[in-house]
Amino acid sequence: MAKIQAIKAREILDSRGTPTIETTIWSDTGQAAVAAIPSGASTGKFEAVELRDGDPSRFKGMGVIKAVDNVNKIIAPKVVGMDPLYQSKVDKVLIDLDGTDNKSKLGANAILSVSQAVCELGALISGRAIFQYLAEKYALVSLNWSSLPVPIFNLINGGKHGAGNNLDFQEFHIYASSRQSFGESLRMGETVYQTLKESLIKRNAAYSVGDEGGFAPNLYTNTDALELLVEAINLSNFTLGKDIFLGLDTASNSFFKNGKYVVKDKSQPLTTEEMIEFYVQLNKDYNLFALEDGLKEDDFDGWAKLTSEIGANTLIVADDLVVTNKKRLKQAIEKKACNAVLIKPNQIGTISETVDVIKLAKDSKLAVVVSHRSGETNDDFIADFAVGMGANYVKFGAPARGERVIKYNRMGMIESLLKPAQTETSKPDNDRA
Ligand code: PGA
Numbered sequence: 001m002a003k004i005q006a007i008k009a010r011e012i013l014d015s016r017g018t019p020t021i022e023t024t025i026w027s028d029t030g031q032a033a034v035a036a037i038p039s040g041a042s043t044g045k046f047e048a049v050e051l052r053d054g055d056p057s058r059f060k061g062m063g064v065i066k067a068v069d070n071v072n073k074i075i076a077p078k079v080v081g082m083d084p085l086y087q088s089k090v091d092k093v094l095i096d097l098d099g100t101d102n103k104s105k106l107g108a109n110a111i112l113s114v115s116q117a118v119c120e121l122g123a124l125i126s127g128r129a130i131f132q133y134l135a136e137k138y139a140l141v142s143l144n145w146s147s148l149p150v151p152i153f154n155l156i157n158g159g160k161h162g163a164g165n166n167l168d169f170q171e172f173h174i175y176a177s178s179r180q181s182f183g184e185s186l187r188m189g190e191t192v193y194q195t196l197k198e199s200l201i202k203r204n205a206a207y208s209v210g211d212e213g214g215f216a217p218n219l220y221t222n223t224d225a226l227e228l229l230v231e232a233i234n235l236s237n238f239t240l241g242k243d244i245f246l247g248l249d250t251a252s253n254s255f256f257k258n259g260k261y262v263v264k265d266k267s268q269p270l271t272t273e274e275m276i277e278f279y280v281q282l283n284k285d286y287n288l289f290a291l292e293d294g295l296k297e298d299d300f301d302g303w304a305k306l307t308s309e310i311g312a313n314t315l316i317v318a319d320d321l322v323v324t325n326k327k328r329l330k331q332a333i334e335k336k337a338c339n340a341v342l343i344k345p346n347q348i349g350t351i352s353e354t355v356d357v358i359k360l361a362k363d364s365k366l367a368v369v370v371s372h373r374s375g376e377t378n379d380d381f382i383a384d385f386a387v388g389m390g391a392n393y394v395k396f397g398a399p400a401r402g403e404r405v406i407k408y409n410r411m412g413m414i415e416s417l418l419k420p421a422q423t424e425t426s427k428p429d430n431d432r433a
């Protein structure tokens with residue numbers, strides 16, 4: 001039996017230059033694992049608590065010294081000596097030590113940094129890559145290079161990620177058809193990304209990027225952003241609806257004001273019913289493959305209506321509605337409020353609880369989308385996690401910027417590890433899109 005020998009957390013910076021926590025755990029086998037935790041900007045109000053110092057004299061209050069101290073002084077003495085292969089036992093100690101419903105005492109950032117590093121260390125000690133370790137441990141997937149999660153590329157950023165641009169919707173996505181291998185999907189996504197950049201340059205529009213690496217132009221409407229994507233797909237010689245599909249994460253909480261949805265595309269603020277009608281129209285025009293957070297985070301009934309309207313052919317993805325929380329997912333399932341769930345480990349705070357949510361989603365035939373956060377680090381654990389859990393999709397931002405591409409490149413590495421030598425790039429016919 002291996003034992004955890006030492007734990008040390010420290011404060012590092014994320015991709016926005018905001019502090020976050022990184023934890024290293026050593027075992028008595030002489031091995032060590034490091035986990036760095038990401039951070040959201042359009043955070044759901046039901047997420048577990050990310051502990052920040054609130055001391056305005058350091059990092060404008062965004063320091064994480066309290067979370068670091070919680071790992072080094074409170075968590076470490078209880079977890080040192082435990083076997084890193086026993087993920088759920090370690091996670092139970094972390095959950096009990098915190099003792100709150102939303103991890104507000106120790107901080108979900110502090111807790112997850114330990115939980116994730118324990119998982120990575122377990123893999124190391126077992127002599128397995130993390131994705132293999134997880135696939136064996138939880139038995140949720142049979143690993144195969146031709147059924148890796150399909151990447152969702154976020155090519156245009158707006159809302160809270162839009163570098164101050166004027167788009168209300170937060171993310172404008174493209175999906176390559178799941179007929180393609182991961183490597184081919186990445187090439188296609190990157191081709192459209194570069195073509196979109198050329199189109200923006202031709203129009204004298206800004207081609208600077210937002211928090212997730214997608215372009216952040218100022219446009220007249222959100223629909224214009226979809227039009228730009230259609231143009232870039234066509235100019236790249238791909239066929240919309242065959243090779244490539246469109247999707248949205250509107251992150252609608254951020255434009256819900258005084259009881260109505262306020263979007264540039266409409267002259268008047270919209271009621272829930274009217275907002276649903278707008279999505280029905282967008283779906284007619286653009287055949288949306290997925291729509292995430294189309295309505296606000298506590299409107300289960302509105303979500304159920306939206307799912308009944310367009311859920312037959314569109315993934316209705318719950319991010320802020322469910323926040324990787326089993327209780328909220330149960331509610332969403334009972335109300336038929338979505339047919340897909342976004343998974344972000346830091347919304348709940350431990351690996352074991354995240355796995356439980358994925359199990360429930362799979363048992364209930366919901367699609368699983370494993371996601372990064374808008375504030376990221378160069379940690380690529382999430383790519384292994386998605387593959388090892390058998391996620392249907394991964395969402396790691398644009399195919400650009402270091403903290404995003406490290407995850408896509410890790411997926412490429414996993415594909416090459418799983419692929420038999422000299423396999424063609426096109427896959428057997430198991431089209432999901
Ligand atoms: P966040 O955004 O990481 O800023 O919360 C990502 C998302 O809404 O999916």
Ligand code: ZN
Binds near residue numbers: 251292293319320342
């Ligand atoms: Zn989202």
